Structures are given as C-alpha cells and as structure tokens.
Amino acid sequence: MKYSLVIHPSVDFIDYVKDLKKQLEEKIGWYASVNSLAHISVCEFESDEINVEKIKEKLAHLAGFEKAQYIYLSDFNNYRQHTFYIQPSLYSKAYLKDIFRRVIHQLKLYIPELNEKGADPHVTIARKLDEDKMIIAKKLFTHIDKSFFCDGFSLRKFNADKGQYEIIQTFPFENKNREEGQLSLF
Template sequence: MQIEKKYSVAIYPSSDVIHAVRVMKNHLKSKIDWYNSCNSVAHITICEFTTTEAEVEKIKQRLFKICDTFSPFQVYLDHFSAYENGAFFIAPTADSTLQLKPIMKKTQEALKISNLKKSNDPHISIGRRLNPENLKIASQLFTTIDIDFVCDAIVLRELDPDKKQFFIIDTFTFNSNTQEEFVQGSLF
C-alpha cells in the first residue's frame, strides 16, 4: 500500500526577502515566545494536498508544463495585514496581487487534485493562529514594509512529519514559453 504524504506548492521570494522575514519572525518570537509558523521559511502558499509518491511524478510533470508558460515578474509587498483567524502577514500591492492570483489559480487547476487545499489570497505569513494579544504585539512591532522580489519559479515541498516543516523537493522555473505544445509535423 502506498503511503500518502503531505505536499505544498508555493512561491519562494528571493534569499534577501527570506532573510528579512526570518529576522522579523525571530524578533516577534523574542517578544511572545514560540508561535505557529515561527520557524517556517518565507513563502506564498499556492496549495497543499496529500498524495502518494507514485502520483508526485505526474504532479511534477503538470507543474513543469504550467510553469513553462509563465513569465517572470516583479512582486512588491508594501503593507502588513491580519486575518480574523490570527494570521499576521506581509501583503503584496494591488498590482502584484493581480499578477499573482492568475498564477495561483492556473497552477491549482493544472494539478487536477481532488483534495487540494487552495490559497486564493497571496501573502507571506509572519505568524499564524496568534491570539488577539499577540496579534496586537505583532502589529505594533511591524508597521511599515517595502520589499520586492522577482517571481520566476514555483516550488514543490514535502512535509517532514518529525520537524513539522516543509522542505523543497523540486523547483519549476518560469520559461515564458507562450507557444502551444509542439506538434510534430511531417516534412514529406
């Protein structure tokens, strides 16, 4: 019997942005102690799902195919925000959101997975499931932000059940290939 594992498809920002977010998370952790996602690497979640290792190869092919058609673009993140569920995050500009959403939607559709948990609102989490007091502390610590990165790839991550963290198993670059699939023609 095939064992199902948990996977995530995400956009990773540049190493500079990953480092800046790590510093913010550590600063928040120094004020409120451990919290959900304090150790996770900065990313924009596209979706999560469970599947078998045998299915992952098909998923990788679908990701390669869809990412091949995407073109790299600059993502600007310019403000902090929060959800009612206690998530505190860095949000993209309206223009960047308009560019990210179709990438997320097309990727989700290309995967053809029944148990897909989709993200429809692009953001980089600082903390998740923060109580109201800790959410207030986060919003007082972090008031202004102005960062950007080139979105030029999507990553496939697998959950390490022991560390409870995702690790990258493959990266799919945006190749700006707007051509339809190549159809072999005959010369004669």
C-alpha cells in the first residue's frame, strides 16, 4: 500500500488554495493536482498493514514532542519541471525542515528506502504545466501573505479507486518537553 505523511493546513487555507486552483483552471483548463487538497508533503512510502501500525506508534510518539507554531506563506514560485507552488517564509521553511528531518530519521528505521518529499517544503498549486500555462499561472498569482497554525501530521493512504490519498489518522503536536539526559536531584 502507498502512504503519504503530510501537514494539512487550516480549513480556511485549504479553501483559499481550492479557490486559487479553481481560478487557474478557469484560465488554462484541467491540470495535474487541480483536485488535490492543500498540504505540505513530508514523505511518501510503501508498507504493509503490520508495519504501518508500528509507524503510527512512532508518529504518535514523535508528534508528542513537536512544537506547534504558525507557518507563514510568503511567495509563489515554480520548479523547472513545471510545478507552480506556494512557498513558506524562510523562518517557516527552516521550522518545517527541522521537523521533517527528525521524522524521516526515525521512520527510516521502519522504511529504509523512504522517499523524502519534504526536502523543500511547499504547497503545490499545479503540476505538469507546459511553458504557456506556467506563464499564465505566474501572471495570475503574484502576491501572497497567508498563514496557518501547524499543529500536527496527517497520515494518508492512497485510494486507487479515487486516484487520491485519504487521511487515515492525524497526530497532534503535544508540545511536550524532551528531558534529554537531565538528572533530578529530588
């Protein structure tokens, strides 16, 4: 089975991105990822049901120590392979990369061949755009100043019938303190 670990933004931000995607679709027609809900990919992997249960336990443990905070989205950008996306501010990107690094390091114990998608955190608007459609996207969307509260992970499983990933479990950040090597005198 195929799985994807993501950070889902707030409902308001998801709706905002849906609106952007709809505006772009009205200008250029259907495109790859037009129906995908806004998210920031951490990683993708394949696993059986038994191993996924262990992964869920590890994710619940890891999420317990993560600190929730706002993610600020500050610019539109694109990759050469014709993906148009929203990028986080430098500070938010550093926060996300730190989380992704910790998670991926721990999950590699269960998934040695882990596919790291979160190397450059972003929210995809459109994929597989040709040059003309990319020009339209860049002209249509020039400024963004949005944020959402990042307070957990979502584990998604690929539904082949729908051709989309569906959330199977969320892991809220609990802001617990790590007591790394501290000794108590009392």
